[in-house]
Amino acid sequence: ARLGTQDPEGILAPPQPGHISRLEFRRRLDSDADARAAFDLQVKEEQERRRKEREARVIPETDAGLVEFFLDTDAREIEIEIGRLRPRLNKGFFDHIQREIAQIKFAVTRTAVRTNCFGYISTCFLCSVW
Template structure:
């Protein structure tokens, strides 16, 4: 009968004689001690077990895979940016207000903001007068067709989008100019805390100013201007105590 000790060894009665019941002539068989637990090493002869090899390999493979995925993602972004630049460069801007109307009607929704910024000087009173004139002709036409009705809807939607877009663009430009003036005032102040409190009373600390400061911090970091970047980081922390977003 096999005996298992608490030490993890299993042996079959060393020195005990047993007989095979199936044999016609029983012969004595001697069983020697067999170690079943190869991890048992109380004297430390085998040294500490080596573990974590598979985990390290998996981590390295995952790291390499993630690095490859990041590179692929960056490459795709660069390719998409290049494709977008080529598409924008390939578009020919018409010289007349009527042609510009068709140009904007052919512009994809996600590109409308870019085109408004690029062609803002062309979106003047003359242009919007041209849109209104065509709308008036279509609305008061005697014999209206479905194409004319569709054209009215397109022009009305375009007119609204361009008016709202130009207003937002002009407001943004005004905010940028004001933010530059305010940031210059802060950076050249001899008492920054007093200046911030003064601007706070005038409600001049806002998100536009913070955004411009962040852009300057990023620019200083790219140019390795550590002292300037650190100074503006401290200024940013001070502004966050008072800023109204």
């Protein structure tokens, strides 16, 4: 038997160091699991909210309305909307975009924001469709 122990007969197993650190690790793991679960719940709620917003959007019938629809769509949703509306993105739609861009280029009073939006939209379509 070792000196200074509470087990003079040697019945108990030798003391294991680090039990406090193991308890702290387990506690941190549990709290991280709670934080992870809360984060996963928040992500799911955000996905559900975005899905509901997407389903609530009214898709316009005209090409001009469709361009406005894409311009008003959040950047995170643009790829989803392009995929969802792919059948509407035909030659007529792209011709309409080209006419709009040409009008903006030759307009006397054009805004930089509007020009940038059309440039962004046409780039998104060209990259995702072709």
